[in-house]
Amino acid sequence: MPFIPHTEKDTQEMLAAIGADSIEDLFDEIPAELRVDHLHGVPEAHNEMEISRLMRDRAAIDGSPLCFIGAGAYEHHIPAAVWDIATRGEYYSAYTPYQAEASQGTLQTIYEYQSMITQLTGLDVSNASLYDGASALAEAALMSVRTNRRVKTGLVLLAPGVNPVYEQVATAIAGSQGLRFERLPVDAASGNVAFTQLRDGQNPVAVVLQQPSFPGTLEDVDRLTDWAHAQDAIVIGAVNPVSLALLKPPGHWGEQGADIAIGEGQPLGVPMSSGGPYFGFMTCKQAHVRQMPGRIVGRTTDLDGNTGFALTLQAREQHIRRTKATSNICTNQGLMVTAATIYMSLLGLDGIAAVACRSHANTTRLVEGLTAIKGVERLYEGPYFHEVALKLDRPVAPLLAALAERDILGGFDLTEFAGTDALLVCATETKSAADIDAYVSALADLMS
Amino acid sequence: MTELPGDLLYTKDHEWLRHEDDGTVTVGITEHAATALGDLVYVELPEVGQDVESDGEMAVVESVKAASDVYAPITGSVVAVNDDLADDPEKINSEPYGEGWIVKLAPDDEIDESQLMSPDAYQQFLDELDD
16 A cells, blocks of 8 residues: 555645646656666565565675775774664654754764764864765765866866776766766876876866775875865865775875864675665865855854753755755764764774774785785785785686685675786784685685 | 935845945945944954945845845945954944944946935835834
8 A cells, every 4th residue: 555645636736726737757867877667676565574585684694704895995893882872762763853853863873973073083173974985975065066166177186096986986976066086196006196297287276085995095185175175176185984094194294284074884884785775975175165055053152051952054055045045965974973973982993993903903914824825915004094905917806706605795896997917905803813814715726 | 313314325145335425335234233243342354455346245234143244236346444343343332333334345337326225215225124
């Protein structure tokens, strides 16, 4: 039974009142090629018993392999308390509530989240979150156009280490709005920006730096930030929040700091769960706040002088500004943000730093073990955080398939990105020395 | 509401304009518009040198409750903007016809005053809105 209260008669009366023949007529301005009449692989409907069975069966196929894949989503230990608290009735909603100010607890949670993320990124203000890291990059690019109005090129330059999926998503969202995304030149040895080949005078509206980069390297973000600012570009830092416990936060890059920081919030207490739901975070300098998309919670005092929390700067948003809104995003990933806030509260900055250090140490052990195998070497020189690109002397895909047979997910196949047989590996704090050694001996065995 | 200044012309979008001696035109929003918006918290100004078209968007005024476009009453180019509004946007509320001016425009052509209202005509326009 569909949950639509209108009778056929109601529907006909309403259609007659607005002069439409059918409900289909209401959608005729949407071009046929943009319409989907069914979703591949998604059946019409199942009852609760059937869907539970299906999900159990599908989940069982995953098994519980040892995972050494990162490439944008990272397996971290999530303290049991995180989801125990996040799924309490008081928190268990996906959205900021309507009549938001009636839910002071929810607003305070978001306010605390914003405070923590601004601290991690070293910037002034945070929104209440966006959908994911990739769409956050698209929103940051669009925001740059609004805030850097003197530059009319629509050109966004991406460091070579920006996640290629982020570029695809940003192009899909912002490409039809006049933005062009181009890559900065790459230095083959380091995998980072080739400073000697940078061209002045392209007049980019924004430059995007990813730290750590997609293939795991660390860019000279200070130098790149200063170069980008000298080009009158907005600097967008795409960062891993866990790494920020050790690395310099974007707000402190170069002479002036990055203008906007975005990233994937999943490492902060959100399970990998086949790719989502995750959340994107976004922070920026105060000067750009009016062009920032999404919701922002502010702290205030009520008439009696009590501290309270309220949605603020709403005039930028869709429900007030209509078509002129800064973004069509008027929501946030409330539940994921709640989990992240609890995760950050439980760990504290020291705890996140401990996770980061342990992940770095584990990755070092893994890379030392793997590069001792004949035919495996590092693809790029230089320091790394918790992910490293390896160059192999043979095709990667068959090796990954053989490792999977042994219940090991051996990494992300980097061959297409790197243009050579390459593998991206990551060992977070969740891997024991025995796990790492098991992977090393399995690959040694397969490559002997 | 205070009396409408007699030396200004008005638009149906609640902007006012004043002919200056140097041939430029100063533009702001009327007290009616400022009061309807409430306390202004932000003004987004155009760039000096930017061309504007009659009835085209020129600036944005934002209050706690709403953000509205300010339309150019004439076709021309921006010769000055009121930078003081960046720190003090509520000047538009307190002195809409004075310190709260928004831009100065250099008109491209002779201004077509048939599209504009005299103080009396604008007052009548406001009275009809109230009805």
